[in-house]
Amino acid sequence: xxxxxxxxxxxxxxxxxxxxxxxxxxxxxxxxxxxxxxxxxxxxxxxxxxxxxxxxxxxxxxxxxxxxxxxxxxxxxxxxxxxxxxxxxxxxxxxxxxxxxxxxxxxxxxxxxxxxxxxxxxxxxxxxxxxxxxxxxxxxxxxxxxxxxxxxxxxxxxxxxxxxxxxxxxxxxxxxxxxxxxxxxxxxxxxxxxxxxxxxxxxxxxxxxxxxxxxxxxxxxxxxxxxxxxxxxxxxxxxxxxxxxxxxxxxxxxxxxxxxxxxxxxxxxxxxxxxxxxxxxxxxxxxxxxxxxxxxxxxxxxxxxxxxxxxxxxxxxxxxxxxxxxxxxxxxxxxxxxxxxxxxxxxxxxxxxxxxxxxxxxxxxxxxxxxxxxxxxxxxxxxxxxxxxxxxxxxxxxxxxxxxxxxxxxxxxxxxxxxxxxxxxxxxxxxxxxxxxxxxxxxxxxx
Amino acid sequence: xxxxxxxxxxxxxxxxxxxxxxxxxxxxxxxxxxxxxxxxxxxxxxxxxxxxxxxxxxxxxxxxxxxxxxxxxxxxxxxxxxxxxxxxxxxxxxxxxxxxxxxxxxxxxxxxxxxxxxxxxxxxxxxxxxxxxxxxxxxxxxxxxxxxxxxxxxxxxxxxxxxxxxxxxxxxxxxxxxxxxxxxxxxxxxxxxxxxxxxxxxxxxxxxxxxxxxxxxxxxxxxxxxxxxxxxxxxxxxxxxxxxxxxxxxxxxxxxxxxxxxxxxxxxxxxxxxxxxxxxxxxxxxxxxxxxxxxxxxxxxxxxxxxxxxxxxxxxxxxxxxxxxxxxxxxxxxxxxxxxxxxxxxxxxxxxxxxxxxxxxxxxxxxxxxxxxxxxxxxxx
Numbered sequence: 001x002x003x004x005x006x007x008x009x010x011x012x013x014x015x016x017x018x019x020x021x022x023x024x025x026x027x028x029x030x031x032x033x034x035x036x037x038x039x040x041x042x043x044x045x046x047x048x049x050x051x052x053x054x055x056x057x058x059x060x061x062x063x064x065x066x067x068x069x070x071x072x073x074x075x076x077x078x079x080x081x082x083x084x085x086x087x088x089x090x091x092x093x094x095x096x097x098x099x100x101x102x103x104x105x106x107x108x109x110x111x112x113x114x115x116x117x118x119x120x121x122x123x124x125x126x127x128x129x130x131x132x133x134x135x136x137x138x139x140x141x142x143x144x145x146x147x148x149x150x151x152x153x154x155x156x157x158x159x160x161x162x163x164x165x166x167x168x169x170x171x172x173x174x175x176x177x178x179x180x181x182x183x184x185x186x187x188x189x190x191x192x193x194x195x196x197x198x199x200x201x202x203x204x205x206x207x208x209x210x211x212x213x214x215x216x217x218x219x220x221x222x223x224x225x226x227x228x229x230x231x232x233x234x235x236x237x238x239x240x241x242x243x244x245x246x247x248x249x250x251x252x253x254x255x256x257x258x259x260x261x262x263x264x265x266x267x268x269x270x271x272x273x274x275x276x277x278x279x280x281x282x283x284x285x286x287x288x289x290x291x292x293x294x295x296x297x298x299x300x301x302x303x304x305x306x307x308x309x310x311x312x313x314x315x316x317x318x319x320x321x322x323x324x325x326x327x328x329x330x331x332x333x334x335x336x337x338x339x340x341x342x343x344x345x346x347x348x349x350x351x352x353x354x355x356x357x358x359x360x361x362x363x364x365x366x367x368x369x370x371x372x373x374x375x376x377x378x379x380x381x382x383x384x385x386x387x388x389x390x391x392x393x394x395x396x397x398x399x400x401x402x403x404x405x406x407x408x409x410x411x412x413x414x415x416x417x418x419x420x421x422x423x424x425x426x427x428x429x430x431x432x433x434x435x436x437x438x439x440x441x442x443x444x445x446x447x
Numbered sequence: 448x449x450x451x452x453x454x455x456x457x458x459x460x461x462x463x464x465x466x467x468x469x470x471x472x473x474x475x476x477x478x479x480x481x482x483x484x485x486x487x488x489x490x491x492x493x494x495x496x497x498x499x500x501x502x503x504x505x506x507x508x509x510x511x512x513x514x515x516x517x518x519x520x521x522x523x524x525x526x527x528x529x530x531x532x533x534x535x536x537x538x539x540x541x542x543x544x545x546x547x548x549x550x551x552x553x554x555x556x557x558x559x560x561x562x563x564x565x566x567x568x569x570x571x572x573x574x575x576x577x578x579x580x581x582x583x584x585x586x587x588x589x590x591x592x593x594x595x596x597x598x599x600x601x602x603x604x605x606x607x608x609x610x611x612x613x614x615x616x617x618x619x620x621x622x623x624x625x626x627x628x629x630x631x632x633x634x635x636x637x638x639x640x641x642x643x644x645x646x647x648x649x650x651x652x653x654x655x656x657x658x659x660x661x662x663x664x665x666x667x668x669x670x671x672x673x674x675x676x677x678x679x680x681x682x683x684x685x686x687x688x689x690x691x692x693x694x695x696x697x698x699x700x701x702x703x704x705x706x707x708x709x710x711x712x713x714x715x716x717x718x719x720x721x722x723x724x725x726x727x728x729x730x731x732x733x734x735x736x737x738x739x740x741x742x743x744x745x746x747x748x749x750x751x752x753x754x755x756x757x758x759x760x761x762x763x764x765x766x767x768x769x770x771x772x773x774x775x776x777x778x779x780x781x782x783x784x785x786x787x788x789x790x791x792x793x794x795x796x797x798x799x800x801x802x803x804x805x806x807x808x809x810x811x812x813x814x815x816x817x818x819x820x821x822x823x824x825x826x827x828x
Contacts, residue, residue: 076587076597078594078597078600082599083595085595086624086660089624113457114455114457122657125657125660205457209457210457211458211466212465212467213465214461241469267650273505273508273651274505274509275509277468277469
């Protein structure tokens with residue numbers, strides 16, 4: 001498989017009968033008649049009672065000697081202005097861009113699966129703002145959400161991804177790890193290295209909207225593929241519903257176990273429904289390649305190891321991802337991807353590469369230097385505490401990773417981290433020797 | 448999904464077996480009743496407003512069981528839910544409400560004159576008395592399913608109706624999103640303020656969406672009559688006061704409710720009600736009267752008696768801690784209230800509380816005096 005995507009020939013190659021069936025099913029819903037489109041719009045629910053679509057209990061309706069007659073409006077329909085959320089106390093990307101006009105334009109639309117604008121923005125309505133970071137405030141329920149609600153997603157994406165415009169920019173995908181220069185850090189400073197991303201299975205709804213059967217299908221497709229990994233990638237799957245006490249304890253000790261989300265940002269989006277059904281953790285025997293299934297995304301893929309060999313971590317990352325992709329394609333599946341948004345994930349903040357490559361690095365002197373934030377900024381890096389997002393640094397150890405996700409390729413972003421961490425270590429060494437450090441020139445964002 | 452219909456379209460691409468929830472570790476009324484066959488029969492149905500079976504059961508799927516009590520595990524999204532999904536909800540109701548059958552009729556009696564006594568519960572023991580219920584406005588979806596527009600509509604109608612109350616019922620509305628710091632503090636001090644639900648039982652059903660939009664608290668100037676708007680139900684109506692005069696509390700309760708109902712009718716609205724289920728509320732456990740009448744009462748001796756549980760059972764009462772459902776009693780003070788909601792009228796239920804609490808206080812006095820309570824043991828009501 002080549003590392004660049006997007007050619008039609010590549011796609012046709014994989015249109016096996018199996019995927020044809022999937023596509024037809026998909027298009028049957030997507031290109032349904034206008035009649036069915038009416039059925040799928042929440043605004044026109046009233047008409048359902050008139051046409052007596054088989055799935056509705058119209059019979060009961062006509063028999064009731066009560067207030068509602070067949071043919072009457074069965075759902076109170078309010079104008080968009082009465083439905084528009086109160087966002088006056090809100091501070092998230094969705095609230096910044098959801099004007100009454102945009103709401104009015106989009107509130108009657110649905111994706112072919114029936115996902116609505118109100119569902120997409122619910123998490124942002126329910127969670128006005130985060131003290132540390134400006135949250136996104138909306139999610140996608142399926143791949144088509146990004147298209148159907150583009151009038152809102154595009155400005156949100158642009159704000160979140162520092163000016164990337166999905167309308168006229170293309171996102172490069174590059175998982176050729178041989179292009180990486182350097183990437184072996186001094187273990188004296190770098191305690192561990194890690195690269196993570198996510199992948200979604202095309203044709204199945206995303207965690208906010210998926211049905212139980214769809215979620216189980218994601219699990220099956222991914223677990224089947226992972227079972228085909230060999231060599232240093234061979235591993236085992238632990239389903240959350242079936243793991244033993246010992247397995248659970250081992251996963252906790254390894255810091256692999258994820259638990260039901262408690263963050264209201266996630267629960268308000270509906271991602272925790274039916275927990276722990278069809279959720280699980282897969283990892284290779286060496287514990288350096290880990291896949292989470294049906295947590296925040298269909299899959300989260302993590303490559304990591306102790307020490308500073310980011311190069312090897314990224315090599316394993318690319319190899320593992322490409323292998324998994326090949327294995328699912330054998331069965332007629334593929335990842336959600338397009339040339340403007342790259343890999344499609346639930347949260348717009350993870351579009352593009354969905355990649356966060358980072359290290360835990362000890363910088364006792366640089367960490368206290370007042371120029372540290374500016375240096376990071378210019379290197380297009382961010383710092384977090386070693387507990388992950390929203391934690392503070394403990395002692396002198398920082399989690400340093402790439403700021404960007406969309407608009408640059410995986411190779412470019414990992415190279416940025418490598419070059420940047422090298423610079424930080426150089427600064428630390430200079431400060432050790434009593435020398436002065438310089439703030440580097442800002443590197444350009446979109447290459 | 449609330450206010451979206453993703454599931455009903457998508458899930459029909461899969462078999463019922465593929466969609467059926469894993470209820471193997473569950474212990475709630477829904478899980479006891481929902482067989483794979485029932486799921487298959489009901490899953491393609493929806494109410495006229497688009498509420499589906501999966502919407503009904505989501506909270507029960509997400510919350511396998513509660514350590515103290517057997518939860519219901521399903522909710523209604525609108526009035527028609529109870530009809531469209533009767534195959535599921537009738538057995539749940541029967542199980543929850545002591546054998547209430549699909550053909551049974553429920554009587555409503557809000558005439559406070561029919562209550563005997565109740566004005567003389569000993570205030571040395573009975574610290575406070577309270578009666579609460581809920582009401583839903585016909586034609587609107589219930590909290591798990593309503594849109595923002597509907598919820599605001601409910602708030603508007605309720606505030607209008609409550610604004611027309613006068614006499615000792617005259618009061619004021621405090622919208623959650625507009626209240627000042629001082630108002631908020633006062634409501635907290637009065638123990639009136641309700642906050643965004645944190646119980647996963649409620650959150651999983653979608654009732655907390657858009658908080659605090661269109662939520663608020665209304666209370667009369669005397670602080671004895673309180674209405675919550677758009678919390679767990681469209682309206683929760685509470686009458687209360689310190690001391691043991693349950694009759695007065697119930698009087699005010701009935702008068703207030705009747706008046707509010709009249710005011711709604713004047714504007715062309717009515718409460719959800721039918722002769723089988725009584726007043727229709729979001730949770731099946733609150734059908735019928737939706738009434739919980741109770742007292743905070745000091746029973747340090749009786750509560751330690753080995754037959755305390757049995758006594759309560761025979762009196763058709765239940766105990767809770769003074770923090771409400773799911774709390775433990777503090778300092779020998781218990782919240783004692785009626786266990787039933789459906790199949791008995793409001794008057795009958797409050798009568799049971801009045802008679803039962805009177806007996807419990809008598810028993811407490813006996814035990815204090817070192818006497819046995821064996822000949823005070825009640826019959827099963």
